Amino acid sequence: MGSYAVLSGTSMATPFVAGSYALLLQVKGKSKAVTSSARNLFQTTAQIISSSKTDGDPLQTVTQQGAGLINVHDAIFSTTIVSPGELVLNDTAHFKPK
Numbered sequence: 001m002g003s004y005a006v007l008s009g010t011s012m013a014t015p016f017v018a019g020s021y022a023l024l025l026q027v028k029g030k031s032k033a034v035t036s037s038a039r040n041l042f043q044t045t046a047q048i049i050s051s052s053k054t055d056g057d058p059l060q061t062v063t064q065q066g067a068g069l070i071n072v073h074d075a076i077f078s079t080t081i082v083s084p085g086e087l088v089l090n091d092t093a094h095f096k097p098k
Contacts, residue, residue, distance in 0.1 A: 017042075020072045027076045037081050043067040044082040045074035 021038060028034045046068035 017070065020070050020075070023072055024076055037083070038075075040081055040083050041075040041078055042070050045071050045078050047071050047074075 020042065024038055024041070025034065044067075048068045
């Protein structure tokens with residue numbers, strides 16, 4: 001009672017992403033264009049994780065931080081959509097040698 005803690009992991013991230021998505025839909029509406037571009041909006045407006053929150057390296061790798069921390073404000077007020085929001089560099093299932 002009366003205390004707080006800093007927690008991380010998927011059990012903390014999932015409600016945050018769901019809430020972020022709900023805010024995005026509330027502001028932009030529930031159109032098919034918004035729902036299909038939400039992931040790209042969150043990925044391309046995410047903030048990189050600074051070294052003050054990690055192990056001291058200036059930047060963290062994508063495997064450690066993904067796209068970064070969701071910035072709901074930037075996603076909501078973004079006027080540009082970058083698509084695709086990710087580049088798959090090792091797509092062995094659809095590999096074409098030429």
